[in-house]
Each structure stands twice: as structure tokens, then as C-alpha cells.
Amino acid sequence: MPATLNDASLPLVSIGIVTYNQKDFLRECIESTLAQDYPHLEIVVADDGSKDGTHEMLRDYQARYPGKFVLRLAERNQGITANSNAAHFACTGKYIAWMGGDDLLLPGKIRRQVEFMEAHPDCTLCYHNLDVFQSDTDQTLFLFNARFHPEGDVRTAIRHGTFNGACSTMVRRDKTPARGFNPAIPMASDWLYWVETLHHGGSVRYLDEVLGRYRRHGGNVTASGQHRLAQTHVDHLSSCQYILALDIDYLDDVMHAYSQKLLALRQHAHFAKFAWYSFVLSPSLKGAVRLLLYYISLGKIRK
Incomplete structure (x- = not known):
């Protein structure tokens, strides 16, 4: 990348975090974003009406890191699509890196993706491999894209669905849909969001590196x-x-x-x-x- 990593002219990256009643996991998530070696970040957290003390914790982070956090704290639960849009419309960076409140970034993740996307202006969506791990044991279960990691364009995203783990994905904000996530899709609106983003042009590219961790726990594998x-x-x-x-x-x-x-x-x-x-x-x-x-x-x- 032509600029150095401590150069304030580097493009701003918005890390969009969506969460609901994940206070303990969210703390680890936030710490993994603060540990990134990329200097020009805003951390956008949208909480969907949590009742576990999440709001108080987030306000504490905001006070400790002035200008770093952008908070969208709902008073009542509105659902994942509405919460995702609260984060989406609060992001102001050239790039948006998405993650859930129970996901983790590994060191260098943001820097590596920005380097790649700056070097490849045709790339609209960039994703990487993920370590899928069991929360209570910290044991790796499998790698998310070990067998399948397609590249291409909007047709690739249509035919193959959500092959990109959400917390591995960085997009160009100016390519994202004007309406954000489609409010008519109550839960799984991410696939359409990726497709509509790529519909505006550019390619989807894969980084063959493990740069994030996706957590498996009771909240996402139960009945x-x-x-x-x-x-x-x-x-x-x-x-x-x-x-x-x-x-x-x-x-x-x-x-x-x-x-x-x-x-x-x-x-x-x-x-x-x-x-x-x-x-x-x-x-x-x-x-x-x-x-x-x-x-x-x-x-x-x-x-």
C-alpha cells in the first residue's frame, strides 16, 4: 500500500457490529477490534434492545475511547434486519467490515483487507477464511472456507448463496444498497445485501488466510x-x-x-x-x- 500504516490519509474503515444480549462475548469482540494494527477505524455498534447491561458497557467504552465508537442503542427489540440497518446507516467509512457481537477479529485482519482492496479497485466484496470454534472449549471445529471459496461477480453470489462468512466480509460502502438491508426480509437479509452490493459492479475476491473467528455456542446451535x-x-x-x-x-x-x-x-x-x-x-x-x-x-x- 503506498501509504504507511500510521498515515492519517489511509481510508476510514467502519467496523459494523450487530449484537443482542451478548455482553460477555461482545467485550471480547470489541477488544479484538481495538487490537487491530490499522489506525483509521470507527467502531459502529448497533444493539437491538439488550437487557444484560450491554448499553452501560458500550457507553463506558465510548467514554474511554473518545471519537472511536458510534453507538446505536435501541430501547426495544426490532429484529436483526432493522438492527443491521441501524449499523449500516451509521457507517461513514470507505469500507465496511461486518461482524456479529460474538465474533472475533484476528490480528492484522483489517489491514490485510484494506491493502488488498486498495490494490484491487475492481474488488467490491472481499472475504477470507474463518476459524469456527466451540466457545466453551476454545477448540477449533473446522475452517469455514476450507473446501469452497469461490470468486467472481454478482452471478457467483446469486448461484452460491452466502459462501462468505459475515464476519469475514469487507465491502465498499459506495456500492452498498441505498436502502441498506431489505426490511421486507425479517432475518436472513445478508445474502440479498451482498447480491445488491455486487449488482452495482465489481468482483468478489477471496483472501486465503484465517483472519477471524466465528463462535459456536448455545445461542446459535440450539433448537x-x-x-x-x-x-x-x-x-x-x-x-x-x-x-x-x-x-x-x-x-x-x-x-x-x-x-x-x-x-x-x-x-x-x-x-x-x-x-x-x-x-x-x-x-x-x-x-x-x-x-x-x-x-x-x-x-x-x-x-
Whole structure:
């Protein structure tokens, strides 16, 4: 990068953090942002009406680091999309790096992504690998993008969905949707946000480095988490309609994505029906074998 890391002319990066009742995890999250070696940061935290002392903790951080924190503290819970928009519209940086209140940044993450995006002005969205770890043991479970880390353009994002972990993603703010996250999508509005961002031009690029940690804990893997997963698939089906409205030329990519979302729903509803709908929309040998095995085994094999 042509400028030095302590040069105030470096582009401002907004770290957008969305959180709800995660006080203890959030403290670790914030400390990981403060430990970054990139000097030109604003830390934007949107809290969705937490009742665990989060607001008091955040105001304390704001007092200790004047000018560093931008807080959006809701008095009542409004849902993840509204909370994400509270953060989105508070960001003023050239780049936005997104994360949840229970995620962690590893040293050098912001610097590495800024270096890459400044060197590649065609890059609209940059993501990297993540260490997915068990919270209570700190044990690594797997690497988020160990097997799959596509690059491309908006069509790549449409066809393959959210292959980028949210806390690995940095975007150019001037490419993001004017409305932010679509308020019509109640929970899983991030995929549409990435697609609409890339619809404004540029590429999605991957850094083959582990620069963040995604935490697995009771709050995101319980039965209620399974309900949220099902709602995520429903939201993605709704998102397909909005994506098609962007450009009819995306039809083939949207149909492929729609078929995959229907296929994902087979674990939460009638297996054969959703597997069949998926096959009709996007025929494949794998889909045909899936249906054949289901019927031959009298419903015992569901893959």
C-alpha cells in the first residue's frame, strides 16, 4: 500500500457490529477490534434492545475511547434486519467490515483487507477464511472456507448463496444498497445485501488466510437455532424474487439458487416434495439419484 500504516490519509474503515444480549462475548469482540494494527477505524455498534447491561458497557467504552465508537442503542427489540440497518446507516467509512457481537477479529485482519482492496479497485466484496470454534472449549471445529471459496461477480453470489462468512466480509460502502438491508426480509437479509452490493459492479475476491473467528455456542446451535435456520431458507426464497427484479438476465442464476433453497428446506418439511421441486427447477444427476434413493428405501435415505 503506498501509504504507511500510521498515515492519517489511509481510508476510514467502519467496523459494523450487530449484537443482542451478548455482553460477555461482545467485550471480547470489541477488544479484538481495538487490537487491530490499522489506525483509521470507527467502531459502529448497533444493539437491538439488550437487557444484560450491554448499553452501560458500550457507553463506558465510548467514554474511554473518545471519537472511536458510534453507538446505536435501541430501547426495544426490532429484529436483526432493522438492527443491521441501524449499523449500516451509521457507517461513514470507505469500507465496511461486518461482524456479529460474538465474533472475533484476528490480528492484522483489517489491514490485510484494506491493502488488498486498495490494490484491487475492481474488488467490491472481499472475504477470507474463518476459524469456527466451540466457545466453551476454545477448540477449533473446522475452517469455514476450507473446501469452497469461490470468486467472481454478482452471478457467483446469486448461484452460491452466502459462501462468505459475515464476519469475514469487507465491502465498499459506495456500492452498498441505498436502502441498506431489505426490511421486507425479517432475518436472513445478508445474502440479498451482498447480491445488491455486487449488482452495482465489481468482483468478489477471496483472501486465503484465517483472519477471524466465528463462535459456536448455545445461542446459535440450539433448537431455536434450528428454527432460525428454517426461517433463513424461507427468507432466501423471498430474496430470489427481489434479485430477479434487479435484472431479468439473472433468471438462470436465480432459478439455480431457488432450487438449492428448496432443497435445503427438505430437512425441515416434506422431503420428497421439496427435493422434487428442486429437481424440476434445476435438473441434475445428483438430484435424480437423491429422489431415486428416497423412494427405493421407502423414505429411509434422505440426502
